[in-house]
Structures are given as structure tokens and as C-alpha cells.
Amino acid sequence: MTSYVSHTTVDCADAYGLxxxxxxxxxxxxxxxxxxxxGHEECLIRSADGRHRLLFVEVPEPKRGKNRIHFDLRPAEGTRDEELARLTGLGATVVDDLRNPDGTGWVVLADPEGNEFCILRSEGELANRRS
Incomplete structure (x- = not known):
């Protein structure tokens, strides 16, 4: 017998907004x-195929310190840097820029409530590096 992840829950102050x-x-x-x-205290969103779901739940406590778990995002199209521009345009903030001159690395961002996540290079960028 095994288990599977039903959804990932994110504690927040504004479930609907986040x-x-x-x-x-x-x-x-x-x-x-x-x-x-x-005004909903719990809000669920899901991927197009329904296999991944995120549940946002309002909690009274503010976020404190670094996340113990975070998302590593890879652009579905375009480049890491193009996706970085899109995400900061949506309101993400850069926490730490760990990109290297050779194109490797990632950028640590925070969502509007301060939850950290990373943006990695796209599959296309990785394939170009291998060839």
C-alpha cells in the first residue's frame, strides 16, 4: 500500500488573492x-490535467522565516530570464539571484505573501547546453 499527494497546501493571509x-x-x-x-478561507486551483492541485488556506499567523518546502518552477516555454521578467511583472520579488555567468543557476523569488520559490532554466535552455 502507498499514498499519493492529494494536493499541496499553502498557508496564507488571503486565500482568494494568493x-x-x-x-x-x-x-x-x-x-x-x-x-x-x-472572502473564501480555502481556495483550490488545479493543473489542466487535474493531476496537481494547490489549496490555499487562510491562517492567522504571519509567515516567519524561510519556507521548509518550496516550488521549483521551470518555464513551459521561453527562457528562465523571460519567465523571471513575467513573474516579477505579476508581483513576485527577487529574494536571491543565483544565476552564473555560464547560464547555470536559478533565481529565488517570493510570491506576494513572501512564500519563496525558484525559477530554473527551461528544458530548451538545458537541451541547448547539452548540444
């Missing part, structure tokens, strides 16, 4: 049978 932000970042959607609404 779910909408991540929905734009990941191109996820909400459940049409249970739409997210302003």
Missing part, C-alpha cells in the same frame, strides 16, 4: 463546480 496570483503564474484553473470567491 490563489488567483498562482493561477496566473501556473496557468491553473479553479473547479467550475466549486469556484473560488473573495
Amino acid at each position: 490563489s488567483r496570483w498562482w493561477q496566473a503564474v501556473l496557468d491553473y484553473s479553479e473547479d467550475p463546480d466549486d469556484p473560488n470567491e473573495p
